[in-house]
Amino acid sequence: MSDHRLSAVDLDMATLPPATAEIEHERRVAIFDLIEKNSFEPEGAPGGPYKLKLSLQDNRLVFDIAGEGAHEEYARTYALSLTPMKSVLKDYLLICDSYYEALRGSSPSQIEAVDMGRRGLHNEGADALEERLKGKVAIDHETARRLFTLVCALYRRG
Incomplete structure (x- = not known):
């Protein structure tokens, strides 16, 4: 039985911009949650689990995928242009900044309104x-x- 899932996720530290405490916390939580529960099936892969390293290179999002265990010979690299996602990335990062600012002094209803917009853009980015x-x-x-x-996290400019 195949095990198409991620068992490890790393971000390329050389391309990772500096982060605030809030952003660093989101990175750690996303990696933890991703490893805990995910569905990741590379085309043509015999089975997992897989290790993933994400990086940015020449305005491309790079997925370095490596098999583990019985499938450790499996390795693929995909470099995806960020151009089709730039708009949603920029909008999402702007609303995240607004959200963090709202947490510092806005009313609960204002925080909720910004958070709803943030979640909507997050879903749009995930779909893209x-x-x-x-x-x-x-x-x-x-x-x-x-x-x-x-x-x-990789795209954000320090």
Whole structure:
């Protein structure tokens, strides 16, 4: 029986911009949640689990995928242009900044309104990522959401 899931996720520290405490916490939570529960099936892979390293190289999002255990010979690298996702990435990062600012002094209803917008853009980004990976890696929506959080961590400018 195949085990199409991620068992390890790393972000390329060389391409990772500095982060605030809130952003670093989101990164750690996203990686933890992703490893705990995910669906990740690279096209043509015999089975997992897989190790994933995410990085940014020349304005491309790079997925370095390696098999583990009985399938450790499996290795693929996909470099995806960020251009189709730039708009949602920028909008999401702007609303995240607004959300963190709202947490520092806004009313609960204002925080909730900003958070609803943030979640909507997060879903849009996850859908865009899922679309970009189509034909390369099959992922479910929750996996796409957590991966999008990590893509934002890489994309964010210090």
